[in-house]
Amino acid sequence: DIVMTQSPDSLAVSLGERATINCKSSQSVLYSSNNKNYLAWYQQKPGQPPKLLIYWASTRESGVPDRFSGSGSGTDFTLTISSLQAEDVAIYYCQQYYSTPRFTFGPGTKVDIK
Amino acid sequence: EVQLVESGGGLVQPGRSLRLSCTASGFTFSSYAMSWFRQAPGKGLEWVGFIRSKAYGGTTEYAASVKDRFTISRDDSQSIAYLQMNSLKTDDTAVYYCSRARSGYCTGGVCSYYFDYWGQGTLVTVSS
Numbered sequence A: 001d002i003v004m005t006q007s008p009d010s011l012a013v014s015l016g017e018r019a020t021i022n023c024k025s026s027q028s029v030l031y032s033s034n035n036k037n038y039l040a041w042y043q044q045k046p047g048q049p050p051k052l053l054i055y056w057a058s059t060r061e062s063g064v065p066d067r068f069s070g071s072g073s074g075t076d077f078t079l080t081i082s083s084l085q086a087e088d089v090a091i092y093y094c095q096q097y098y099s100t101p102r103f104t105f106g107p108g109t110k111v112d113i114k
Numbered sequence B: 001e002v003q004l005v006e007s008g009g010g011l012v013q014p015g016r017s018l019r020l021s022c023t024a025s026g027f028t029f030s031s032y033a034m035s036w037f038r039q040a041p042g043k044g045l046e047w048v049g050f051i052r053s054k055a056y057g058g059t060t061e062y063a064a065s066v067k068d069r070f071t072i073s074r075d076d077s078q079s080i081a082y083l084q085m086n087s088l089k090t091d092d093t094a095v096y097y098c099s100r101a102r103s104g105y106c107t108g109g110v111c112s113y114y115f116d117y118w119g120q121g122t123l124v125t126v127s128s
Helices: none
Strands: A004-007 A010-013 A019-025 A039-044 A051-055 A068-073 A076-081 A090-096 A109-113 B003-007 B010-012 B018-025 B033-039 B046-051 B060-062 B070-075 B080-085 B094-107 B110-118 B122-126
Touching: A004 A090, A010 A019, A019 A039, A019 A090, A019 A109, A039 A068, A039 B110, A051 A068, A051 B110, A076 A090, B003 B094, B018 B033, B018 B094, B018 B122, B033 B070, B033 B080, B033 B110, B046 B070, B046 B080, B046 B094, B060 B070, B080 B094
Parallel strands: A010 A109, B010 B122
Antiparallel strands: A004 A019, A019 A076, A039 A051, A039 A090, A068 A076, A090 A109, B003 B018, B018 B080, B033 B046, B033 B094, B046 B060, B070 B080, B094 B110, B094 B122
């Protein structure tokens, strides 16, 4: 299985400041035939199910605020929250779907307000 | 509005069985693959299993940790996905989520999927 790692485990950011979360896969999730990275990001708030934020590494899901952006390719990816809002306090997970259906998630990064 | 509602969770003794249901509404259920995930208390997300739509054979896949114990099925006439869990272990204690799988890219009859809608989850506690 593809192993996903994330860093940091947690971070605290001031309101309005940038939050950056990194995700690394144990093998490339870039599919050469369509040049797409099979990587998604989810947000999970306490007591709630995960919510899809980003797919194809950088495509924002409909309705997701544009302060959320994804980047990266191959094995290294980043989720950026450009201006942290109070409602962004959550755990963020990356997930690869390159090896469908052997979906694997990163361990999560907890984002708090400083 | 897409809705997924899980039910059937509860307290069960080790070695016993439980069946979870995921009732869908707001979309054409038969057109979508569905998946089950779980999250142990205070832990991360774990994929449990997956069932393709009938158009792609309705076949199932399972994580190694549940293979041969868990079975996923679907009733497209009622828009319900099921997770039959047998020989339950204390390690199976978790919140179980069902999720709709959106097909990302298909080639040669094989599709990739990511997950755009999730239910609120149902808690399964395996304990004596």
